[in-house]
Amino acid sequence: xxxxxxxxxxxxxxxxxxxxxxxxxxxxxxxxxxxxxxxxxxxxxxxxxxxxxxxxxxxxxxxxxxxxxxxxxxxxxxxxxxxxxxxxxxxxxxxxxxxxxxxxxxxxxxxxxxxxxxxxxxxxxxxxxxxxxxxxxxxxxxxxxxxxxxxxxxxxxxxxxxxxxxxxxxxxxxxxxxxxxxxxxxxxxxxxxxxxxxxxxxxxxxxxxxxxxxxxxxxxxxxxxxxxxxxxxxxxxxxxxxxxxxxxxxxxxxxxxxxxxxxxxxxxxxxxxxxxxxxxxxxxxxxxxxxxxxxxxxxxxxxxxxxxxxxxxxxxxxxxxxxxxxxxxxx
Numbered sequence: 001x002x003x004x005x006x007x008x009x010x011x012x013x014x015x016x017x018x019x020x021x022x023x024x025x026x027x028x029x030x031x032x033x034x035x036x037x038x039x040x041x042x043x044x045x046x047x048x049x050x051x052x053x054x055x056x057x058x059x060x061x062x063x064x065x066x067x068x069x070x071x072x073x074x075x076x077x078x079x080x081x082x083x084x085x086x087x088x089x090x091x092x093x094x095x096x097x098x099x100x101x102x103x104x105x106x107x108x109x110x111x112x113x114x115x116x117x118x119x120x121x122x123x124x125x126x127x128x129x130x131x132x133x134x135x136x137x138x139x140x141x142x143x144x145x146x147x148x149x150x151x152x153x154x155x156x157x158x159x160x161x162x163x164x165x166x167x168x169x170x171x172x173x174x175x176x177x178x179x180x181x182x183x184x185x186x187x188x189x190x191x192x193x194x195x196x197x198x199x200x201x202x203x204x205x206x207x208x209x210x211x212x213x214x215x216x217x218x219x220x221x222x223x224x225x226x227x228x229x230x231x232x233x234x235x236x237x238x239x240x241x242x243x244x245x246x247x248x249x250x251x252x253x254x255x256x257x258x259x260x261x262x263x264x265x266x267x268x269x270x271x272x273x274x275x276x277x278x279x280x281x282x283x284x285x286x287x288x289x290x291x292x293x294x295x296x297x298x299x300x301x302x303x304x305x306x307x308x309x310x311x312x313x314x315x316x317x318x319x320x321x322x323x324x325x326x327x328x329x330x331x
Contacts, residue, residue: 054081065132069095093227
């Protein structure tokens with residue numbers, strides 16, 4: 001019996017070792033095949049990636065949603081950069097930035113972004129664009145560094161009170177995601193996630209093959225799921241506030257929101273529930289629009305949450321229009 005147990009342990013060690021070698025080898029190939037499009041900067045000892053394109057003022061700074069980075073803006077980045085300078089970056093552990101396994105609330109995210117832009121020499125007037133969780137982060141950034149911010153764009157932004165205002169199903173889904181992410185944290189470094197092709201199911205099938213493979217390379221990094229875990233843990237408290245979001249005063253604000261028809265998703269989420277959730281989300285988006293006295297809202301009727309993927313032309317059109325409006329007042 002003892003011999004069988006020892007043999008099982010040996011087999012497990014061999015399998016884990018083989019998995020580690022496989023993961024390391026494939027990840028090395030990914031790094032060579034899909035190098036960072038931008039530049040690396042040291043921020044408090046963290047190697048952070050910043051991808052700036054184009055020229056002009058004000059500079060558009062892109063803050064992605066949870067788990068998202070600069071690569072998620074491939075369908076709109078260059079087009080927006082034809083209008084002004086556009087900088088997308090990666091939070092630690094996402095896309096090309098080095099991982100940091102630890103808590104980082106919106107204050108810390110804001111602080112790191114400010115230091116990154118300072119080190120990179122990104123100066124002058126800026127427009128903050130925040131998508132999903134990024135909307136909370138850019139509002140925190142504006143709260144701490146309002147001086148050179150001339151406008152803000154929120155793309156289907158999270159709301160500081162959404163945790164207790166959205167239906168319970170959303171909370172249950174997040175709990176299930178946490179279980180899956182913890183499993184992924186365990187198995188990703190030993191190649192299981194990569195070998196089973198699990199991450200392929202999280203990539204938009206309508207993207208071109210090169211973009212798909214580049215995104216897949218980022219999602220299959222050994223630290224990715226661990227980074228997502230820490231982002232989720234850090235962000236959960238940001239959307240459970242009793243107080244409403246802070247006013248933006250007279251800051252020019254553009255709010256883009258999803259508007260596709262609600263759909264049932266199995267027996268545990270009926271059409272009626274989907275409609276109720278959509279109505280609450282619409283109310284939250286209206287509240288975000290009303291944070292500024294100089295705001296406008298555009299609804300993307302053919303989009304879900306990822307409007308920059310579902311309707312990139314709409315994002316390009318509306319953001320470019322917003323930039324031009326601000327440029328007319330930029331000295």
